[in-house]
Amino acid sequence: xxxxxxxxxxxxxxxxxxxxLIGFAIQGNLGDPLRELVGQSVSEEVRQELRDDLGLNDPxxxxxxxxxxxxxxxxxxxxxxxxxPAVDVILKKLPATLELVFGATLIIVGLSVPLGVYxxxxxxxxxxxxxxxxxxxxxxxxxxxxAILMIYLFSVELGWAPSFGRGETVHxxxxxxxxxxxxxxxxxxxxxxxxxxxxMLPMFIRLIRAEMMEVLQSEYVRFxxxxxxxxxxxxxxxxLKNTLLPVITVGGVQIGTMVAYTILxxxxxxxxxxxxxxxxxxxxxxxxxxxxxxxxxxxxxxxxNTIVDLIYGLVNPTVKLARxxx
Amino acid sequence: xxxxxxxVAATALATAFAGTAHAEISVNVAYDADPVSLDPYExxxxxxxxxxxxxFDPLVRWTQDLQFEGRxxxxxxxxxxxxxRFNLREGVKFHSGxxxxxxDIEWTFDRIKQSPDFKGIFAPFTGxxxxxxxxxxxxxxxxxxxxxxxATYLFAMDSEFYTGETEDGADKAEVVKHGDSFAxxxxxxxxxxxxxxxxxxxxVTFDRFDGYWDTESEGNVDEIVLTPxxxxxxxxxxxLSGDVDFIAPVPxxxxxxxxxxxxxxxxxxxxxxxxxxxxxxxxxxxFKDPKVRMxxxxxxxxxxxxxxxMRGFGTVAAQASPVGYAGHVEGMEPRYDVAKAKELxxxxxxxxxxSITMMAPNNRYVNDDKIAQAVSSMLSQIGITVDLQTLxxxxxxxxxxxxAADIMMIxxxxxxxxxxxxHQFLTACPDEETGNGQYNSGNxxxxxxxxxxxxxNNETDPEARAALLQELEQxxxxxxxxxPLHWQDLAWGAKDGMNADEIVNALNFPYFGDLVVxx
Numbered sequence: 101x102x103x104x105x106x107x108x109x110x111x112x113x114x115x116x117x118x119x120x121l122i123g124f125a126i127q128g129n130l131g132d133p134l135r136e137l138v139g140q141s142v143s144e145e146v147r148q149e150l151r152d153d154l155g156l157n158d159p160x161x162x163x164x165x166x167x168x169x170x171x172x173x174x175x176x177x178x179x180x181x182x183x184x185p186a187v188d189v190i191l192k193k194l195p196a197t198l199e200l201v202f203g204a205t206l207i208i209v210g211l212s213v214p215l216g217v218y219x220x221x222x223x224x225x226x227x228x229x230x231x232x233x234x235x236x237x238x239x240x241x242x243x244x245x246x247a248i249l250m251i252y253l254f255s256v257e258l259g260w261a262p263s264f265g266r267g268e269t270v271h272x273x274x275x276x277x278x279x280x281x282x283x284x285x286x287x288x289x290x291x292x293x294x295x296x297x298x299x300m301l302p303m304f305i306r307l308i309r310a311e312m313m314e315v316l317q318s319e320y321v322r323f324x325x326x327x328x329x330x331x332x333x334x335x336x337x338x339x340l341k342n343t344l345l346p347v348i349t350v351g352g353v354q355i356g357t358m359v360a361y362t363i364l365x366x367x368x369x370x371x372x373x374x375x376x377x378x379x380x381x382x383x384x385x386x387x388x389x390x391x392x393x394x395x396x397x398x399x400x401x402x403x404x405n406t407i408v409d410l411i412y413g414l415v416n417p418t419v420k421l422a423r424x425x426x
Numbered sequence: 427x428x429x430x431x432x433x434v435a436a437t438a439l440a441t442a443f444a445g446t447a448h449a450e451i452s453v454n455v456a457y458d459a460d461p462v463s464l465d466p467y468e469x470x471x472x473x474x475x476x477x478x479x480x481x482f483d484p485l486v487r488w489t490q491d492l493q494f495e496g497r498x499x500x501x502x503x504x505x506x507x508x509x510x511r512f513n514l515r516e517g518v519k520f521h522s523g524x525x526x527x528x529x530d531i532e533w534t535f536d537r538i539k540q541s542p543d544f545k546g547i548f549a550p551f552t553g554x555x556x557x558x559x560x561x562x563x564x565x566x567x568x569x570x571x572x573x574x575x576x577a578t579y580l581f582a583m584d585s586e587f588y589t590g591e592t593e594d595g596a597d598k599a600e601v602v603k604h605g606d607s608f609a610x611x612x613x614x615x616x617x618x619x620x621x622x623x624x625x626x627x628x629x630v631t632f633d634r635f636d637g638y639w640d641t642e643s644e645g646n647v648d649e650i651v652l653t654p655x656x657x658x659x660x661x662x663x664x665x666l667s668g669d670v671d672f673i674a675p676v677p678x679x680x681x682x683x684x685x686x687x688x689x690x691x692x693x694x695x696x697x698x699x700x701x702x703x704x705x706x707x708x709x710x711x712x713f714k715d716p717k718v719r720m721x722x723x724x725x726x727x728x729x730x731x732x733x734x735x736m737r738g739f740g741t742v743a744a745q746a747s748p749v750g751y752a753g754h755v756e757g758m759e760p761r762y763d764v765a766k767a768k769e770l771x772x773x774x775x776x777x778x779x780x781s782i783t784m785m786a787p788n789n790r791y792v793n794d795d796k797i798a799q800a801v802s803s804m805l806s807q808i809g810i811t812v813d814l815q816t817l818x819x820x821x822x823x824x825x826x827x828x829x830a831a832d833i834m835m836i837x838x839x840x841x842x843x844x845x846x847x848x849h850q851f852l853t854a855c856p857d858e859e860t861g862n863g864q865y866n867s868g869n870x871x872x873x874x875x876x877x878x879x880x881x882x883n884n885e886t887d888p889e890a891r892a893a894l895l896q897e898l899e900q901x902x903x904x905x906x907x908x909x910p911l912h913w914q915d916l917a918w919g920a921k922d923g924m925n926a927d928e929i930v931n932a933l934n935f936p937y938f939g940d941l942v943v944x945x
Contacts, residue, residue: 129821130820130821131818131819131820131821131822131823131824132820132823132824132827135819135820135823135824136820137469137603137604138469138470138542138543138603139469139470139471139543139841140470140838140865141470141546141547141841141847141851141864142470142542142543142546143546143861143864144858144861144864145861146542146545146546149542150542150603150604153603153604154604178604178605178606180604181462181626181627182626182627183463183602183604183605183606183607183610184606248659248660248663251659251660251663251667252659252663255663255664255666255667255669256663256666256667259667259668262667262669263660263663263664263667263669264456264653264655264660264663264664264669265628265653367656367657368657368659368660369660370653370654370655370656370657370660372625372627372628376656377627379656380627380656382820383789383818383820384820385820
């Protein structure tokens with residue numbers, strides 16, 4: 101276990117290094133940050149002075165070396181737009197994004213299990229067919245389109261939910277303000293959460309359905325049926341347990357992916373999280389913030405993957421951690 | 427920060443004691459972006475000027491019909507060829523409680539000279555002289571016709587408030603372009619609103635300043651909450667659903683929707699930003715021939731572009747100067763005649779046409795990429811094959827600076843609202859020393875035209891100057907120096923009862939201080 105963790109930490113460091121190098125290498129191709137920093141009629145001479153100030157005229161390796169030196173001291177640079185350390189900016193935006201991911205996860209977990217199980221038990225009922233048809237649509241429509249359609253239907257036409265932003269939040273601790281303690285906060289988070297879940301939810305329904313159907317064919321389920329155990333007990337206690345093993349594994353990885361999907365959802369709903377922040381940073385060529393975001397998101401991926409591996413090992417003792425880590 | 431806090435506390439107290447006679451009027455505004463900084467002189471951009479007109483006051487400002495209106499300056503007079511005297515309003519208070527006097531104007535002027543973005547606009551000014559507490563003289567080296575134009579950029583900063591050192595030992599007055607500074611987070615002006623709360627990229631809250639000097643203004647808004655909503659459809663939906671009261675800009679695709687919607691008003695106005703194409707004479711031999719340039723101009727159907735691509739959301743242009751500018755030539759008609767264009771191509775010896783490259787941004791101007799596509803198919807009709815590349819603005823500008831294509835698109839708004847500025851940046855002979863022709867990717871160079879500009883910039887008689895600028899505009903037209911397309915219109919959306927049409931202007935900084943919301 102300990103050896104595994106040490107190995108993982110070294111891997112994580114290597115991954116971070118590679119991400120930072122890639123992030124740093126592409127920033128030259130994102131455009132000229134000076135364009136977004138100064139007015140159009142500002143002379144080239146003034147621009148050059150500013151470039152010198154920012155160290156943008158130094159050779160690539162010099163810049164990267166300086167970046168690494170600062171990064172070791174926990175400084176990933178200062179955002180041009182926010183004028184604050186990039187890490188602080190991201191940490192301030194992180195809670196909003198995590199709450200959104202959490203909201204979407206609640207919806208996915210709450211709906212995918214009953215729907216997945218139902219469609220597996222009654223694959224030919226018209227309700228199952230409808231669920232599968234809708235889930236196909238859900239998978240095929242891009243998140244931003246779902247989001248815009250929802251805004252027009254529920255905000256503009258019906259007036260049920262607010263169209264943008266986080267609404268009223270309650271301060272919890274540090275940078276964390278929560279949506280979940282006020283009615284207004286709930287009203288604001290529902291639509292973005294549904295939009296964000298619209299891709300993953302159908303996938304999980306299908307995954308659970310497929311796993312469940314396989315389990316239902318197995319000997320022990322038949323035996324349980326023959327024994328006369330109540331059907332709901334067979335489905336939800338015996339079969340579901342074995343269905344969920346692979347679902348948990350996939351789910352852990354997908355939470356990381358969902359953080360990436362927040363870029364679109366947050367932008368459409370003007371959700372003040374780090375997804376919309378990233379897209380704006382790209383538009384503004386706010387390179388320190390872009391590189392820092394890539395590193396932080398990379399870090400989140402590494403951590404969730406590690407946790408999933410650990411859980412997998414715990415749930416299924418036949419999996420050797422040492423082998424996984426290798 | 428402590429100032430902001432005390433401001434909030436003061437407002438809270440004031441409201442508590444005022445014994446509310448009428449309900450608070452709060453207006454929610456959604457723009458596509460929020461101001462980069464609270465520093466009025468950090469970045470020369472629309473967002474900064476919008477902020478400045480809410481929290482500060484300039485010496486003079488533009489009216490809706492592009493005339494000057496005194497704000498902090500009560501009156502002004504030319505006392506000799508190179509000196510303009512401004513008499514300042516008395517009894518004007520900053521948000522901090524300090525009184526505004528001539529020394530604040532002098533201090534602000536000196537600070538502008540330190541600002542990388544704004545010092546260019548003030549370059550013709552050699553100094554400022556304080557005559558007495560309420561009189562200042564602005565001095566130029568040469569006679570300069572744009573003194574008042576420039577004075578619209580002189581927003582009095584609270585010199586006492588911005589003087590001294592912060593806890594970290596930084597000078598409170600410094601202008602920092604990319605980093606933390608006192609002025610980027612703290613603000614004290616004389617304007618109708620104070621900033622009570624700000625979370626960058628999320629929202630800015632403005633509260634009415636109780637001690638505002640302009641008691642004649644009927645503005646009745648107590649609070650403005652500005653939220654940036656980047657996505658066009660979301661911004662429109664926010665207005666339609668009633669979550670916000672005022673939005674800008676309105677995308678062309680939603681103009682009709684807003685016009686038809688109940689309870690919402692669409693306000694449009696011809697803007698002053700010209701969209702143009704430049705033909706690079708250094709890269710393409712054919713473009714050196716005025717006949718070929720004119721053929722291109724004849725082939726491009728600007729009216730069609732405005733009609734179909736812009737959905738009428740633009741004003742067809744034949745010149746750079748919009749109506750209201752000194753150099754605007756009345757009755758100049760856009761050229762469009764494909765047969766004539768082919769004829770000109772043949773005359774120039776290019777009846778078989780040629781191939782060129784073209785670049786345009788795809789997220790800078792309204793429908794920029796679609797316009798570029800339309801132009802390239804129009805040019806194919808006269809035998810010019812276009813290899814078009816459209817790029818996001820962040821990548822486009824470095825290409826533009828490198829003059830990387832034969833035809834490039836550029837939109838321009840004159841910072842001084844003056845015609846000479848268009849020529850100086852877009853069509854003057856490129857000269858690194860003077861900075862002329864900084865955005866002249868066409869390398870058009872005509873000494874007569876440059877001479878007219880210089881002459882106009884030293885002519886202080888408005889009528890004589892207008893004549894020179896119109897002559898310049900005519901010359902550029904006759905030479906087909908560039909392809910003018912259209913002036914982008916401006917559009918705002920507002921809830922009924924906002925009366926926003928009274929406060930908007932072609933410069934796109936609404937005067938929220940004067941906003942009268944019907945109760």
